[in-house]
Amino acid sequence: MIALDEIDRRLLGMLVQDAGQSAGALGRRVGLSQPATWRRLRRLREAGILRGQRLRLEPGKLGFGVTVFLGVKLSRKAGVSLEAFERAVSGIPEVQRVEHVLGLYDYRLRVIARDLADFERVLRRRIMTLPGIGDVEANVLLTEERFPGPL
Incomplete structure (x- = not known):
């Protein structure tokens, strides 16, 4: 450092x-x-403090009016590795963020969709068919009051 x-x-x-x-x-x-x-x-x-440059797009102005945070618990019965789940979920374009977390759920996903019907389609056809998927809890973002700072 x-x-x-x-x-x-x-x-x-x-x-x-x-x-x-x-x-x-x-x-x-x-x-x-x-x-x-x-x-x-x-x-x-x-030193690794600056890592590239990012462009921040406004999802709402691009037609993505719904953001949902999903808590995902993997099924222990399925015997799927964390890496296999991460590879599969990373291939879904609507999934903007994948975070491996400690707590009630194994992963927290940030998912964008055009509307609730579009989110339901993504959930049913893409997310719920992932290897090892178990329990899922959805929380719809109402407003985002604070944007992340440098740290």
């Missing part, structure tokens, strides 16, 4: 807001030259 100074933290904060900013633009905002900023960014990448 590398030590981060105040400039590193400011750079990370600005990149969280807009990861597409150039090193020159970032440097002007923190009082560094473009090459000095570029070297800091390269150091952060090499």
Whole structure:
């Protein structure tokens, strides 16, 4: 782990807001030259703190009006490995996130759909046919009040 100074933290904060900013633009905002900023960014990448850039799409504006969080408990009788389930569920485009969790369920899935009828189709035809699927609990997202920060 590398030590981060105040400039590193400011750079990370600005990149969280807009990861597409150039090193020159970032440097002007923190009082560094473009090459000095570029070297800091390269150091952060090499340390594994910065990992790529992401584009955040707005699902609702793309026609996906429903987000559902699924708690999935695998059937112990089926004898399916976690890896087999993860491979299969990762192939479903509507499943945006797969999280292996500790607790009542084995996995937490974030699923998007056009509407509730579309979600039901995805659930019945794709998710419930996965290897090892057991109990499933669905929670429909009503509103998202806080978007994740840098950590």
